[in-house]
Amino acid sequence: MTAFAARLAGVVSARGPLCVGIDPHASILAEWGLSDEASGVRELGLRVVDAAAGRIGIVKPQIAFFERHGAAGYAALEEVIAAAREAGLLVIADVKRGDVGSTVDAYGEAWLTPGSPLEADAMTAVAYQGFGSLDGVIARASEHGKGVFVLAATSNPESAEVQTLRVEDGTTIARRMVERAIATDGTAGVVVGATVDLAAVGIDPAVLARVPVLAPGFGAQGAQLSAAPETFRGALGAILPNVSRSVLGAGPDGLGAAIDAAAREVASWPR
Amino acid sequence: MTAFAARLAGVVSARGPLCVGIDPHASILAEWGLSDEASGVRELGLRVVDAAAGRIGIVKPQIAFFERHGAAGYAALEEVIAAAREAGLLVIADVKRGDVGSTVDAYGEAWLTPGSPLEADAMTAVAYQGFGSLDGVIARASEHGKGVFVLAATSNPESAEVQTLRVEDGTTIARRMVERAIATDGTAGVVVGATVDLAAVGIDPAVLARVPVLAPGFGAQGAQLSAAPETFRGALGAILPNVSRSVLGAGPDGLGAAIDAAAREVASWPR
Numbered sequence: 001m002t003a004f005a006a007r008l009a010g011v012v013s014a015r016g017p018l019c020v021g022i023d024p025h026a027s028i029l030a031e032w033g034l035s036d037e038a039s040g041v042r043e044l045g046l047r048v049v050d051a052a053a054g055r056i057g058i059v060k061p062q063i064a065f066f067e068r069h070g071a072a073g074y075a076a077l078e079e080v081i082a083a084a085r086e087a088g089l090l091v092i093a094d095v096k097r098g099d100v101g102s103t104v105d106a107y108g109e110a111w112l113t114p115g116s117p118l119e120a121d122a123m124t125a126v127a128y129q130g131f132g133s134l135d136g137v138i139a140r141a142s143e144h145g146k147g148v149f150v151l152a153a154t155s156n157p158e159s160a161e162v163q164t165l166r167v168e169d170g171t172t173i174a175r176r177m178v179e180r181a182i183a184t185d186g187t188a189g190v191v192v193g194a195t196v197d198l199a200a201v202g203i204d205p206a207v208l209a210r211v212p213v214l215a216p217g218f219g220a221q222g223a224q225l226s227a228a229p230e231t232f233r234g235a236l237g238a239i240l241p242n243v244s245r246s247v248l249g250a251g252p253d254g255l256g257a258a259i260d261a262a263a264r265e266v267a268s269w270p271r
Numbered sequence: 272m273t274a275f276a277a278r279l280a281g282v283v284s285a286r287g288p289l290c291v292g293i294d295p296h297a298s299i300l301a302e303w304g305l306s307d308e309a310s311g312v313r314e315l316g317l318r319v320v321d322a323a324a325g326r327i328g329i330v331k332p333q334i335a336f337f338e339r340h341g342a343a344g345y346a347a348l349e350e351v352i353a354a355a356r357e358a359g360l361l362v363i364a365d366v367k368r369g370d371v372g373s374t375v376d377a378y379g380e381a382w383l384t385p386g387s388p389l390e391a392d393a394m395t396a397v398a399y400q401g402f403g404s405l406d407g408v409i410a411r412a413s414e415h416g417k418g419v420f421v422l423a424a425t426s427n428p429e430s431a432e433v434q435t436l437r438v439e440d441g442t443t444i445a446r447r448m449v450e451r452a453i454a455t456d457g458t459a460g461v462v463v464g465a466t467v468d469l470a471a472v473g474i475d476p477a478v479l480a481r482v483p484v485l486a487p488g489f490g491a492q493g494a495q496l497s498a499a500p501e502t503f504r505g506a507l508g509a510i511l512p513n514v515s516r517s518v519l520g521a522g523p524d525g526l527g528a529a530i531d532a533a534a535r536e537v538a539s540w541p542r
Contacts, residue, residue, distance in 0.1 A: 025373055064370060064377035070388025071349055074342035096370055098397060099335060100427040102296055106335035117341025126369060128399040128422055130429030151399055156371040158401030162444055165436035173433055 003145030004122065005186025008212055011090045012240075015057030018266045019092065019214065020259060021244025022048045022061040022080060028248050038072035041065065045080030048248070051255040053087035056263055060092040060214075060242055078117050085121070092149065092214065093120035100133045108140035112148075122147035124191055124214070128162075131180040134188075142187045147212070152177040153201040155193025155217045164201055172202035181211045189214060194223035194231065194241065205234030213238045218262075219246025225265040237271050274416030275393070276457025279483055282361045283511075286328030289537045290363065290485065291530060292515025293319045293332040293351060299519050309343035312336065316351030319519070322526040324358035327534055331363040331485075331513055349388050356392070363420065363485065364391035371404045379411035383419075393418035395462055395485070399433075402451040405459075413458045420485045423448040424472040426464025426493070435472055443473030452482045460485060465494035465502065465512065476505030484509045489533075490517025496536040508542050 001009075024041040034040035045061065052059050061080060066073040084091045097107040110116055111123040122141070125134050125148050134150065141148050153163050153174040163174040171179070181188040189212030192198075198205060215232070217223050218241050223231070225241060232239050243262050250258035272280075295312040305311035316332065323330050332351060337344040355362045368378040381387055382394040393412070396405050396419050405421065412419050424434050424445040434445040442450070452459040460483030463469075469476060486503070488494050489512050494502070496512060503510050514533050521529035 023374075025377070062374055062377075064368075064374045064381070067381040067389070068377050068387070070381070071342050071345035072388070074345045078342055096368070097335075098399075099367055100425065100429075103294075103333055103335045106296070106333075106339050110335065110338040110341070116339070117343070118338070126397055126399045128369075128397045128430075128433055129425050129427055130432040130434075132429030132432070133425075133427055135429075154371065154400050154404075156400055156404055158371075158403030158406075159399075161401040161403070161438070161447070162399055162433070162436075163401075165433075165438065165444060167432070167436065173436060176432070 002142060002186040004141065004147040005212070007121070007145060008090065008147065011057035016263055016267055017058070017240045018056045018263045019058040019060050019240050019242040020048060020052050020056055020247060021094070021216070021242050022059055023244040023248060024065045025245070028245065031249065032252055038069040038076045041069055041073055042076035042079055045076060046083055047252050048255065049080060049084045049087055049089065051259055052084070052089055055256065055259050058090045058092060058240060059084050060094050062094045062244070081118065081120055090122070091120040093118070093123045096124045096126045096151065098126040098129060098133065100129055101136070104133060105136040105140065108137035112137070112141050112144055112146040114144055122149060124149045124151070126151045127177060131177060138184055138188055142184070147187060147189060149189045149191050149212070149214045150177055150181055152190040153192045153196045153203060155195040155222070174201045175203045175207065178203060178207055178211060182207070186212070191216065193217045194228070198231070205232065208235040209238045211238060212240060214240050214242060216242040219243040225262060229269050236269055241266055273413060273457040275412065275418040276483070278392070278416060279361065279418065282328035287534055287538055288329070288511045289327045289534045290329040290331050290511050290513040291319065291323050291327055291518060292487070292513050293330055294515040294519060295336045296516070299516065302520065303523055309340040309347045312340055312344055313347035313350055316347060317354055318523050319526065320351060320355045320358055320360065322530055323355070323360055326527065326530050329361045329363060329511060330355050331365050333365045333515070352389065352391055361393070362391040364389070364394040367395045367397045367422065369397040369400060369404065371400055372407070375405060376407040376411065379408035383408070383412050383415055383417040385415055393420060395420045395422070397422045398448060402448060409455055409459055413455070418458060418460060418483070420460045420462050420483070421448055421452055423461040424463045424467045424474060426466040426488045445472045446474045446478065449474060449478055449482060453478070457483070462487065464488045465499070469502070476503065479506040480509045482509060483511060485511050485513060487513040490514040496533060500540050507540055512537055
């Protein structure tokens with residue numbers, strides 16, 4: 001077991017697998033009465049960290065919503081990530097980066113290197129250039145006890161165009177991504193959407209159960225947490241369910257209770 | 272023809288198709304005697320802009336090398352992009368972003384919206400979640416006369432794992448990306464690596480010729496500019512060849528001459 005796998009297991013054991021998304025979308029900022037500026041993004045992020053700390057173990061800032069505000073948004077992001085890590089939360093930077101050679105290495109330096117201003121505990125990545133294109137960032141992650149979650153199967157209807165394609169032995173590319181993640185011994189996990197039909201995308205739950213699975217799309221994006229035991233039957237113990245809008249939509253005053261409710265629902269899953 | 276296609280055609284007509292990469296890699300910074308900090312990244316970026324202005328028409332900052340320096344790196348990036356656009360250069364932000372729904376829309380807001388601190392003229396994108404997952408960002412690009420270059424076929428050996436897979440009608444997914452870009456009438460182009468074997472990845476040059484093709488990988492990464500007429504025979508008129516390390520490696524004093532030499536080589540292509 002790699003250092004990241006051990007750390008993740010510890011977090012899940014102590015605080016459960018629920019991951020709360022930090023998505024400072026314009027509409028959420030408006031609902032919270034915050035400005036759609038870097039200062040509003042920062043405020044929302046820090047409040048989510050405060051509410052998450054002690055209640056759950058994992059947060060996932062969606063970097064696109066920080067990037068909308070350029071360098072100022074990234075300054076806010078640095079503060080939010082640092083606050084989350086100081087509070088003992090495991091931070092997954094949702095960046096979906098992918099490239100090759102020294103460029104993908106640079107992403108590893110940015111997100112997974114101790115002392116980097118954007119240092120997180122894990123990042124999401126995409127392998128249209130082949131899983132092997134991520135070798136550099138996975139090696140760096142392994143070196144520092146960090147993790148990488150690689151897109152395997154996502155919930156959007158357009159995803160079938162790529163993700164259900166079959167490699168030489170008849171396996172789907174989505175399942176191939178899972179198999180390649182398994183081979184990293186716990187440094188890499190995968191991203192599988194909350195409403196994905198595992199059979200349709202060719203992923204055997206018994207295989208999926210062997211890697212950490214970040215599962216976005218619960219709540220506002222369509223899937224109910226109560227449906228997960230059925231959707232992920234056979235792999236439920238590997239799932240890190242992510243909720244974002246559904247808890248952020250409770251507003252700053254209702255956020256803690258909304259997180260508690262989601263965490264209770266997840267704790268009730270048969271594992 | 273979309274506004275972006277018209278603008279790109281104008282730039283290529285006036286200044287040629289050569290694109291110079293702004294890749295402030297640690298080793299390049301060292302060669303230039305610049306610090307591996309945001310200030311060094313900024314300095315290198317601004318010097319490349321100065322050297323490119325008047326010589327060529329297109330620059331491509333590789334965002335990973337700015338992101339290594341966090342918010343300070345992004346502040347440098349804002350300056351470099353703004354300086355390039357003020358100098359009349361068309362700026363392609365090499366970010367390879369991809370996501371769905373409001374998240375991918377946020378990337379469009381960040382990179383392709385007038386007035387955004389990171390406003391560029393085009394961005395690179397990746398469609399492991401299906402070409403349709405990029406609809407939001409392509410619509411925004413079209414609205415503002417911006418462009419999106421979607422990864423189709425890349426030069427790294429690991430890329431075959433995904434890019435040569437075949438969709439239902441026997442077409443490769445790489446070619447499907449080209450076809451889908453063609454359907455955007457010039458808002459979307461594609462990325463095809465400089466050493467890609469078009470036949471091996473199932474891309475007919477006559478099809479490729481119908482979209483703008485950003486072709487990285489010339490120079491230090493292996494392909495010679497002089498080999499392009501053979502590699503891209505039948506599609507050469509669509510190619511925007513990118514050189515980075517090979518010209519940056521000439522150092523600050525040799526950069527202008529190196530760009531001139533590359534531009535002359537490209538101008539000698541039979542088009």
